[in-house]
Amino acid sequence: GNSVTQMEGPVTLSEEAFLTINCTYTATGYPSLFWYVQYPGEGLQLLLKATKADDKGSNKGFEATYRKETTSFHLEKGSVQVSDSAVYFCALRGTGFQKLVFGTGTRLLVSP
């Protein structure tokens, strides 16, 4: 079945550091890929998405590229801020399916 694997956290960085959170997936067909973010006390929010191979999703300085050859969708940001501290979830939606399959989440802690 479809699945998503994320790097375990927490990821602890200083402000302005470079961020990478790894995500790989297993799926048949051509899934759509997503990153969701959960800030403390808030609901999950869509951060970015990519719907086909080589697409790059971007939002708020975050980027992720859909790599079909490596089945990956790694999240990157060039310079993190304290306000980026949150839990980040990688997810996929398989071809012909409505439901999202999530990874276990990666907590990011950014210190001043």
Added chain:
Amino acid sequence: GAGVSQSPRYKVAKRGQDVALRCDPISGHVSLFWYQQALGQGPEFLTYFQNEAQLDKSGLPSDRFFAERPEGSVSTLKIQRTQQEDSAVYLCASSSGQGSTNEKLFFGSGTQLSVL
């Protein structure tokens, strides 16, 4: 409303009690999803509605779990004879279309259920 609203925010139940969790989706949203999120884990799919029709209930863990959306708007997730393993955050999400791959899901803040 402005977003997806879930109630109650917290629920404590004694083992064996029945509970009902409510979800108010964004007005006019066709699709509604329920997810279960255990501590330290990602959300796990439970069930999906398109309007009032429950099109996918493959994620419901047992026949103690039941969901309905009788008028195609508000949805209720009911858990009968709660067990400790039911303790989790229950998330509701809605979207404007019929669940295609490009749609954005809007999530509520969830109901945290603790079964003692």
